[in-house]
Amino acid sequence: MSMTNNYELYKVFYWAAKTGSLTKAAKNLYLTQPSVSHAIKQLEERFGIALFYRNSKGVTLTQEGAVLYSYIEQSQILISLAEEKMAALKNLDSGELRIGGSDSLFKHYLLPYLEDYHHNHPGIRLHLNHGTTPEIITFLKEGRIDLGVVRMPIHDSQLEVRESIKLQDCFVTGARYAELRGVVLSLDKLLQYPVILFSRNSRARMAITELFQNYGYTLKPEIEVGSVELLIEFARKGLGISYVTREFVAKELEEGSLFEIQLDVQLPPTHVGIMTMRNMPLSRAASSFIALVQ
Amino acid sequence: MSMTNNYELYKVFYWAAKTGSLTKAAKNLYLTQPSVSHAIKQLEERFGIALFYRNSKGVTLTQEGAVLYSYIEQSQILISLAEEKMAALKNLDSGELRIGGSDSLFKHYLLPYLEDYHHNHPGIRLHLNHGTTPEIITFLKEGRIDLGVVRMPIHDSQLEVRESIKLQDCFVTGARYAELRGVVLSLDKLLQYPVILFSRNSRARMAITELFQNYGYTLKPEIEVGSVELLIEFARKGLGISYVTREFVAKELEEGSLFEIQLDVQLPPTHVGIMTMRNMPLSRAASSFIALVQ
DNA sequence: TATTTGTCATAGACATGATCTATAGCTCCT
DNA sequence: AGGAGCTATAGATCATGTCTATGACAAATA
Numbered sequence: 001m002s003m004t005n006n007y008e009l010y011k012v013f014y015w016a017a018k019t020g021s022l023t024k025a026a027k028n029l030y031l032t033q034p035s036v037s038h039a040i041k042q043l044e045e046r047f048g049i050a051l052f053y054r055n056s057k058g059v060t061l062t063q064e065g066a067v068l069y070s071y072i073e074q075s076q077i078l079i080s081l082a083e084e085k086m087a088a089l090k091n092l093d094s095g096e097l098r099i100g101g102s103d104s105l106f107k108h109y110l111l112p113y114l115e116d117y118h119h120n121h122p123g124i125r126l127h128l129n130h131g132t133t134p135e136i137i138t139f140l141k142e143g144r145i146d147l148g149v150v151r152m153p154i155h156d157s158q159l160e161v162r163e164s165i166k167l168q169d170c171f172v173t174g175a176r177y178a179e180l181r182g183v184v185l186s187l188d189k190l191l192q193y194p195v196i197l198f199s200r201n202s203r204a205r206m207a208i209t210e211l212f213q214n215y216g217y218t219l220k221p222e223i224e225v226g227s228v229e230l231l232i233e234f235a236r237k238g239l240g241i242s243y244v245t246r247e248f249v250a251k252e253l254e255e256g257s258l259f260e261i262q263l264d265v266q267l268p269p270t271h272v273g274i275m276t277m278r279n280m281p282l283s284r285a286a287s288s289f290i291a292l293v294q
Numbered sequence: 295m296s297m298t299n300n301y302e303l304y305k306v307f308y309w310a311a312k313t314g315s316l317t318k319a320a321k322n323l324y325l326t327q328p329s330v331s332h333a334i335k336q337l338e339e340r341f342g343i344a345l346f347y348r349n350s351k352g353v354t355l356t357q358e359g360a361v362l363y364s365y366i367e368q369s370q371i372l373i374s375l376a377e378e379k380m381a382a383l384k385n386l387d388s389g390e391l392r393i394g395g396s397d398s399l400f401k402h403y404l405l406p407y408l409e410d411y412h413h414n415h416p417g418i419r420l421h422l423n424h425g426t427t428p429e430i431i432t433f434l435k436e437g438r439i440d441l442g443v444v445r446m447p448i449h450d451s452q453l454e455v456r457e458s459i460k461l462q463d464c465f466v467t468g469a470r471y472a473e474l475r476g477v478v479l480s481l482d483k484l485l486q487y488p489v490i491l492f493s494r495n496s497r498a499r500m501a502i503t504e505l506f507q508n509y510g511y512t513l514k515p516e517i518e519v520g521s522v523e524l525l526i527e528f529a530r531k532g533l534g535i536s537y538v539t540r541e542f543v544a545k546e547l548e549e550g551s552l553f554e555i556q557l558d559v560q561l562p563p564t565h566v567g568i569m570t571m572r573n574m575p576l577s578r579a580a581s582s583f584i585a586l587v588q
Numbered sequence: 589t590a591t592t593t594g595t596c597a598t599a600g601a602c603a604t605g606a607t608c609t610a611t612a613g614c615t616c617c618t
Numbered sequence: 619a620g621g622a623g624c625t626a627t628a629g630a631t632c633a634t635g636t637c638t639a640t641g642a643c644a645a646a647t648a
Binding site for chain 2 (some may be wrong): 010011047049050053054055062064067068071072074075076078079081082085086087089090095096125146215221223280281282283284
């Protein structure tokens with residue numbers, strides 16, 4: 001077997017052939033001419049074939065040397081391209097970033113970061129995958145995404161979770177129920193009003209349902225809708241009281257088209273968690289994005 | 295200035311990625327596992343990018359590692375092909391052999407060697423270039439042929455000439471001049487018969503013309519023909535006395551369709567010379583062919 | 589024709605760095 | 619809990635890549 005096939009010799013060969021001069025090759029490689037001479041000799045001895053004609057003006061390839069060069073040239077070009085590509089990846093001039101999360105988190109939480117990131121690194125291709133929390137975790141474990149953005153808590157020993165901003169869910173409604181403005185409601189009082197919940201089996205919905213159960217009540221929504229947008233819209237139009245994330249309705253609260261219902265119990269806050277695979281190096285793109293978000 | 299981008303590291307990387315295991319890579323490379331581990335680490339530090347996920351079952355490529363692999367894999371495959379090709383060239387399983395010479399030498403001198411060589415090395419492509427001696431020398435110097443086969447003497451300091459078999463030119467004729475069989479002729483007597491010479495300005499023709507001049511005679515051919523075949527044919531048909539190389543008419547002399555004219559002077563013998571460029575390594579194919587001929 | 593200036597080759601000294609052995613830490617599986 | 623895979627780390631060793639100095643040769647120059 002080819003024990004010490006030093007591939008380094010091919011680099012020397014490449015430059016010697018390309019420049020037609022051992023001296024020039026040496027300069028390109030930051031070596032001395034005898035080193036290059038020695039390297040070429042090694043190759044020639046390994047193959048048992050002369051690769052160059054030596055003359056007083058430099059070197060030219062023999063027939064066999066030209067054959068070797070036709071392969072080695074391509075090989076060296078590929079390596080150069082690889083090195084350029086790696087430099088680009090390091091500088092975040094290229095690459096891709098694959099994020100998993102819910103649509104609402106993308107729209108209301110990640111969007112400004114995504115815009116910022118894309119602006120600073122236009123060469124990085126962004127892939128957004130939406131899904132439920134279990135789906136996102138599966139994507140992560142299958143290597144289909146680099147990071148997942150979901151609500152805490154997450155308990156999975158394979159995952160590393162970074163806690164990001166706190167979110168507070170709350171009940172909101174619009175002018176139709178103006179009498180509730182400034183009033184502190186108990187849970188059972190609240191249930192006398194039509195409640196609008198997110199239809200999908202989201203973590204937030206499970207949490208609030210459980211909270212009502214702990215107090216001995218059953219939370220059964222009058223209306224179920226499929227998006228945060230509709231939760232907001234329905235509450236504004238007076239169809240009922242929507243359970244939403246306060247931070248996601250900041251605009252409506254400020255302009256007064258929605259107001260928050262005060263309750264006599266504290267609704268539990270949740271945090272956004274940024275999940276990655278534990279013990280797996282992050283891609284440059286992913287780690288720089290996480291640094292941006294945190 | 296260890297600018298030394300050790301390309302050897304790519305080979306290690308290639309095998310680590312290909313086998314998905316540093317241990318297996320080490321076995322393939324006849325190294326130890328720590329060496330491979332160290333090599334990968336060096337690459338990762340050079341790029342500032344993690345290339346592998348390490349886990350208890352081995353290693354798998356990171357996104358960036360996979361990008362690198364896509365280039366390096368091609369590069370390594372090319373190098374493998376190059377090494378196979380060089381081995382084939384060394385074993386004379388492939389390659390080409392370009393010979394220059396006159397048509398008559400090809401046909402009457404080289405043909406059996408060419409057949410033999412082609413039989414033993416069917417992978418070597420043969421290129422035959424015919425031309426006059428000066429043309430052959432030019433071809434050699436331009437690198438268009440590997441060796442030239444011409445008549446001696448050759449005087450050119452750039453060329454290395456190997457003397458091959460001796461050839462003896464002579465005058466022959468056929469039954470029409472049967473009265474000359476066994477007779478020793480002088481040069482002037484010979485000139486009373488129609489002489490047939492090669493039309494092209496060959497070395498052989500120049501030599502015989504000069505010989506006649508040295509004796510005070512002028513050799514002027516009755517007929518000039520363009521090939522050795524016609525020299526033979528015309529002499530057989532009784533059109534005159536042809537000046538040919540004895541070895542090239544061996545068959546006709548033996549079967550008696552031609553006989554040699556005895557002269558009272560010794561015609562100078564010539565040798566076949568095999569020319570190559572001095573100070574230039576021969577291709578494997580060329581040197582093995584020369585060894586066969588000599 | 590002698591001189592200069594370029595080329596590559598050779599020899600021997602040196603030091604870098606590739607590789608080894610030994611060991612530890614980790615995860616998974618029995 | 620123990621064993622059987624992995625890979626990572628540390629430190630010693632020595633192979634070999636690289637250097638300096640020099641030679642031989644050829645071509646351009648004067």
